[in-house]
Amino acid sequence: MARPKEFDPDHVVDAAMDVFWAGGYAATSTQDLCAGTGLGRSSLYNTFTSKHELYEQALRRYGERTRADQAELLERSGPVRAIIRDFLLEAVDRQLADPSRRGCLALNAAVEIGGADAVVADLTRADFDAIVDTMRALIERGQRTGELAPGRDAEALARLVHGALTGIHVVGRVAQDRERLSDIVDALIDSL
Template structure:
């Protein structure tokens, strides 16, 4: 009979996500994970299969949280432009409030692995596709309400917004403050 697990796997995935987010996949050793999670090497491998499998779970956890945040954006009330502006300003403020300036784990993963890892690329693309659909639905709502221009297709505007958001998440890692990002947000939203 095996020993019972001495840790909560969901908590371990959350903790691992924080480590990978801060250090990247390559910068995170199995020993670092073991130390952070407070588990033995055997537990790491028995529970998760290894560093890569734990990274996949951590990234999935992050992507699910992102999806929930995007769903919440759709559920808010008020003019679409102001909801978008407020959400994007909050995103910029949140990125700059993080003393480690981690940016976005999904974008960090895309930059670290590029297209060299098909499975990770597919996970990030899945998040981007879902975000794109959410933005398109939001923009269509704004078009019906007269808040968003009808001169452009909502699908094209969603692609512009998605590109803006991903660029902002990368810029947050190197900018000295949110001012340039907020100017880009305001200009993009005003163009809608």
């Protein structure tokens, strides 16, 4: 009779997500994953079949969190500019509070292997699209209420917000002060 699993696969995916986030895909070894998840090699591979499969699941988990964050963002009330500004400043603060300056896992994956791996590209694109969709919905709300000019292309503005967020994650990996990143936010908000 097979022995029942003595671990929670969801917990393992969360732990693996942190390991990949810290080291990237290529630099993360099986030993790193074993140490980070608490599993032995056989348990890891019997459950997830490969490092790549576990990476895909980690990216899916990250995407689920992104979409949950985006849903929460849409529930916020108040001026749209303030909601978008707060969202971007929260990203700044998270980036600066992280001693490892890991940035965004989806962005890191897209840069590292997204161009060579169709599955990773699809997963990261879905994450990016969720952010753009949320920003577009917020911008359209602001256009309906008269806070933002109704004649501007909401999709293009949403992509601009996502571009600013991407810049925050990249510049935030080496920025020494909050001002450099908050300048990106302020310039973006002024452009809306």
